[in-house]
Amino acid sequence: MSVNEQALSYPIPNDAALDPPAEWAELRTRCPVTHVTLPSGDRATLLTRYEDVKQVLADPRFTRQLTAPDAARLSADGSGVFSSEMATIIPDSGEEHQHWRRLVGRWFTAKRMNALRPAMIRIADDLIDDMVKRGAPSDLRASLGFPLPVYVICDMLGVPAADRDRFSYWSDTLLSLTRYGKAEIEVAQGEFFQYMSDLVATKRAEPGDDLMSEMITAGGPEDGGLSDIQILVTGMALLVAGHETTANMIGKMVSMLLADRTRWERLLADPALIRTAVEESLRLDANSGFGLPRYLNAETEVSGTVLPRGTTVVCSMAAANRDETAFENAGEMDLTRSPNPHLAFGSGAHSCLGQALARTELQVVLEALLRRLPTLELAVPVEELERVEGLAVGGLREVPVRW
Amino acid sequence: MKVIVDEAKCCGAGQCVLIAPEVFDQRDEDGIVVLLEPEPAGDRHTAVREAAAVCPAAAIQLDEDA
Ligand code: HEM
Ligand code: SF4
Numbered sequence: 401m402s403v404n405e406q407a408l409s410y411p412i413p414n415d416a417a418l419d420p421p422a423e424w425a426e427l428r429t430r431c432p433v434t435h436v437t438l439p440s441g442d443r444a445t446l447l448t449r450y451e452d453v454k455q456v457l458a459d460p461r462f463t464r465q466l467t468a469p470d471a472a473r474l475s476a477d478g479s480g481v482f483s484s485e486m487a488t489i490i491p492d493s494g495e496e497h498q499h500w501r502r503l504v505g506r507w508f509t510a511k512r513m514n515a516l517r518p519a520m521i522r523i524a525d526d527l528i529d530d531m532v533k534r535g536a537p538s539d540l541r542a543s544l545g546f547p548l549p550v551y552v553i554c555d556m557l558g559v560p561a562a563d564r565d566r567f568s569y570w571s572d573t574l575l576s577l578t579r580y581g582k583a584e585i586e587v588a589q590g591e592f593f594q595y596m597s598d599l600v601a602t603k604r605a606e607p608g609d610d611l612m613s614e615m616i617t618a619g620g621p622e623d624g625g626l627s628d629i630q631i632l633v634t635g636m637a638l639l640v641a642g643h644e645t646t647a648n649m650i651g652k653m654v655s656m657l658l659a660d661r662t663r664w665e666r667l668l669a670d671p672a673l674i675r676t677a678v679e680e681s682l683r684l685d686a687n688s689g690f691g692l693p694r695y696l697n698a699e700t701e702v703s704g705t706v707l708p709r710g711t712t713v714v715c716s717m718a719a720a721n722r723d724e725t726a727f728e729n730a731g732e733m734d735l736t737r738s739p740n741p742h743l744a745f746g747s748g749a750h751s752c753l754g755q756a757l758a759r760t761e762l763q764v765v766l767e768a769l770l771r772r773l774p775t776l777e778l779a780v781p782v783e784e785l786e787r788v789e790g791l792a793v794g795g796l797r798e799v800p801v802r803w
Numbered sequence: 804m805k806v807i808v809d810e811a812k813c814c815g816a817g818q819c820v821l822i823a824p825e826v827f828d829q830r831d832e833d834g835i836v837v838l839l840e841p842e843p844a845g846d847r848h849t850a851v852r853e854a855a856a857v858c859p860a861a862a863i864q865l866d867e868d869a
Pocket of ligand 2: 809812813814815816817818819820827829834835836857858859860861862863
């Protein structure tokens with residue numbers, strides 16, 4: 401395909417809330433390496449095949465340096481949290497990135513998650529109590545999906561419960577590039593930064609059993625630890641990376657499972673399927689957002705197409721996750737699918753640091769809903785569910801349910 | 804079956820521990836994989852294969868003939 405050909409607009413417009421755009425299947429089979437035009441007007445190369453996406457995400461030549469002068473800009477005004485100074489404070493690649501990851505990673509092990517599970521169950525049960533008290537119908541996104549991940553992250557960071565709702569607001573402003581004005585975003589970012597500086601000072605004076613305290617007591621860079629500014633930004637980054645993603649996924653997962661109620665009934669009959677059902681929801685999420693952009697710093701080949709140095713590639717994990725060559729009956733939701741090596745959390749050295757946490761949260765929410773509200777159902781026809789099209793993460797505007 | 808893990812590749816995602824806790828663990832200090840059973844018993848093979856298949860860093864190799 402030549403560069404002059406009419407390029408597809410990306411993101412590909414799609415009205416269906418839970419189903420993929422028809423173009424994906426065609427791109428995978430006929431044009432797995434294709435030119436697209438981004439909202440900024442810049443050109444990029446879209447990848448939709450499982451093998452290609454997996455390989456590129458794990459290949460360090462495909463960097464995250466989207467600030468390179470010839471890298472494609474994603475949005476028209478070039479703004480967004482990922483291009484702000486935050487991204488420059490946490491090392492982005494190589495050994496320094498690995499070092500950072502391992503320092504923070506100790507808080508995200510499977511063992512830690514199992515230890516956090518009882519507290520998460522309590523949070524989920526309390527939120528469901530409130531929802532039930534307010535009565536049906538209810539928006540599951542607002543009552544459960546949105547608050548739960550913030551509360552969990554606050555607990556991990558050692559943020560007092562009284563401050564959770566402010567955290568929630570800050571996170572929302574930092575990510576919702578369209579809903580808030582520039583001034584509002586700047587004020588929120590300033591407040592959040594100030595709050596986190598104060599939190600570092602408090603934890604230094606009185607360390608607790610939390611991630612912020614642990615990062616502080618590990619010592620500064622001279623002791624192999626992190627600097628104060630890195631600690632602060634890590635705290636902010638964890639909130640931003642883990643909130644909207646998980647909140648939206650809760651809404652999408654529950655919607656997918658209720659869209660065909662036999663799925664819900666199957667889980668009621670056999671809750672042992674919760675783990676694989678969560679993985680299958682992650683795989684089938686057709687509305688996961690933009691995908692992952694990468695900037696290529698050396699010429700290479702993908703699926704027989706030569707990509708010159710300086711190419712900006714967009715990996716669509718959601719399209720790759722429905723690749724028939726990687727998954728049997730890829731378009732079907734199979735609650736027992738195993739193994740399920742989907743790419744919803746990326747792949748390779750940068751794959752989601754919080755994936756054990758996200759998985760645990762999704763399992764806890766699903767288990768709590770099945771246990772507490774077995775009669776749960778969507779309060780509107782599936783066709784009426786509406787997407788929110790954020791730049792970073794996709795989700796549903798509302799998830800109306802009754803029970 | 805013989806299991807080989809590559810600590811340098813491991814990104815600490817913990818998938819292996821969630822799926823086959825008898826065979827894999829993670830170091831407390833940085834979350835990197837620890838192999839508890841390099842030659843797991845037959846009843847664990849399915850879980851170990853699943854763990855190797857879903858490891859996001861491709862850090863788990865299996866020698867099925869060993
Ligand atoms: C369902 C929920 C989630 C999804 C779908 C998701 C998805 C992703 C993806 C695709 C990446 C890879 C980015 C890249 O390769 O450039 C990533 C990275 C990351 N995620 Fe998540 N995530 C989720 C939840 C979380 C949670 C709960 C946390 C932590 C509180 C978190 C923290 C991170 C961090 C810190 C990174 C950067 C890792 C690095 O650069 O090494 N995520 N996430
Ligand atoms: S699943 Fe892979 S990356 Fe994750 S801890 Fe195990 S070996 Fe490491």
